[in-house]
Amino acid sequence: MKTIEVCLSPKLYSDKLTGGKFVTVITDIFRATTSVVAALDYGVKAILPVADLDDARALKQKGYVVAAEREGIKLDFADIGNSATEFFHPELKGKTIAYSTTNGVKAINMSSDASAVVLGAFLNLSAVAEWLSTKNESVVIFCAGWKNKVNLEDSLFAGALASLLTGKFGFTTNCDSVHLSMDLWQVARYNLFDYIEKSSHRHRLAHVINKELVEYTFTPDSTNVVPVFRNGLLVADDL
């Protein structure tokens, strides 16, 4: 039986109850997973997630294009910041880009108990659901949160994905966080751009996330790209 479990914060991942083989879906809506999905959809060949700035600097020396920012501001040595729209340059097509994301690397490393790790965002919501439906495995949705705190945007994505998996693809659940996030999604889904204005992370990043980027980020299903983690790289696994 294929089940779903939601971990609303990285802190909760080690207490999950899912047994057997499972796929972990990492989500970090503001911003890593949205940006990686956008980049691979645009034609970037692969994303090399790196944990710290020293690694990012070293890769820059080796000739990689580097995406790196702190508090939403591009770092001096980097080529671009971490926002989705920064990847939309023709010269980046076909390239492997080193992407500095402390939380992202931490989440990927924590997910080493999963048989596969994929990235989910609103951009590829239905594609991820369909990709998961083709596997005969349970699903754990890993919300990156913010400094271990639960956040609205990742919880909403968890609810949206869980709603598709239970409603359309026969997954079952015995996890209260699944019910909670699905009910939250029902509250917000028809009013998402306004709803997300409540998000604390939205306020923290207000100086770099404009209205257009919010609408891009929260518009479902603009791509079929499903980023999967293989041999240290995030690469597109089209449906």
Place this chain on the structure above:
Amino acid sequence: MKTIEVCLSPKLYSDKLTGGKFVTVITDIFRATTSVVAALDYGVKAILPVADLDDARALKQKGYVVAAEREGIKLDFADIGNSATEFFHPELKGKTIAYSTTNGVKAINMSSDASAVVLGAFLNLSAVAEWLSTKNESVVIFCAGWKNKVNLEDSLFAGALASLLTGKFGFTTNCDSVHLSMDLWQVARYNLFDYIEKSSHRHRLAHVINKELVEYTFTPDSTNVVPVFRNGLLVADDL
């Protein structure tokens, strides 16, 4: 400025952002906090929370009345189980009762950074809100959860209390878990007895929690008793 923060699992308490002086409200709807509120309301003098069964056995030897159960079943050496209705015996009035609750003691110990620790349940929802409104301090709502997992019933209580504190008593928040739990409360509040049937904990305790106990547990405001933790004991602090 008095703020509210919600920790949806004990695992998240150490990452809270509330600074300055604050009161921690512990909630464990199924069952410790509901039972303690019910017991003190009935006339029990004090509850001595104990972490393990050896302590509970030792207190039994010393002459205490002992409440202790595992998986919802009263233990052999105990006088009563941990359910709210077990405390409704005239001979328990005026007594101090040792109550075995591993999670409860853990939550109280973790809350040692708070200036006061009180217990919240639906039974005393408005009373707790009013009690908090009389302090000039922020509030952290600590959901006991179940084995570190987020659960619906504690999240709903957090949302109900946060709704009163923000709506009626001028508290503010920058915590996404507050928004999340308040929105969940709006979904469930007019249909609470049915809604809670989704709870995984409700299913785990189905053999000991009957319909009447669910209705008792989720009916707000049957008492003004606010249990406060003082000198190792939980005692009633009436409004």
